[in-house]
């Protein structure tokens with residue numbers, strides 16, 4: 441079996457949403473595929489009105505295939521301190537023609553203000569590893585873990601684009617979606633994340649390659665690229681107008697600064713992925729400003745590097761759960 445679904449970026453590529461069908465008859469919600477977490481949760485009719493702001497709600501009572509998991513609950517808090525919690529139902533879920541008939545659907549009773557404010561986002565499909573699923577008393581499998589045994593190949597792929605729709609594919613690798621070779625790196629899933637080690641980085645075409653192992657996770661649910669302080673300093677040190685601006689909470693530089701270099705990160709076997717300098721001028725710090733907030737920021741608050749959408753949209757990535765490895769290719 442296999443599946444394929446289009447993803448669509450919201451403004452500034454802040455997140456990428458995909459249509460998902462839940463229940464019988466099908467209820468379609470727009471969800472955020474998040475490889476940095478492992479809960480499948482949705483806005484639901486259980487929520488208080490004050491927490492809803494235009495989102496589409498999953499109504500388990502309107503689904504003939506929904507069964508409540510009595511006595512089960514969930515509560516998740518994300519790196520940005522946003523959170524959600526609620527009850528659990530088993531129901532049928534289809535993503536891109538791939539159906540899981542008994543998916544644990546976590547129906548929200550409570551969401552934090554960040555989720556309420558994000559009116560296009562109806563919930564998250566966590567495709568990290570199931571060991572960090574928050575359902576109690578017994579954790580539940582991710583959509584991919586439920587689908588995996590029936591797939592042609594135990595992989596899913598992410599093709600995120602800058603300011604344009606891309607695709608998530610399940611169970612196969614579309615050889616037309618990338619250029620050159622796919623370089624595979626081992627994954628350590630013990631923390632539930634797609635954790636891997638990059639051999640280093642290079643700033644610009646003329647800079648030398650810096651052999652410094654960077655431990656991090658591939659996270660489709662994080663917008664920015666959060667790298668070690670020293671790497672940020674090496675990159676922003678090459679941009680004439682760049683500075684660390686405490687009032688903005690990060691590095692900023694003039695959006696059109698022509699000294700902005702591309703950023704390359706190593707994936708192994710001498711292969712590098714090139715992130716165009718333009719991706720790193722993330723967004724204007726305010727409408728009247730000529731300065732942009734950087735797409736690369738320090739990971740010092742996190743404790744490990746997060747290869748978020750800024751990096752992922754420069755590549756074609758294979759999340760190979762069958763062999764616990766990540767595949768990286770240019771495109």
Ligand SMILES: COc1ccc(CN)cc1O
Pocket residue numbers: 455472474476477518519520522554555558561564661662
């Ligand atoms: C507030 O919105 C979000 C918070 C956390 C995640 C997961 N990294 C995704 C979101 O869309």
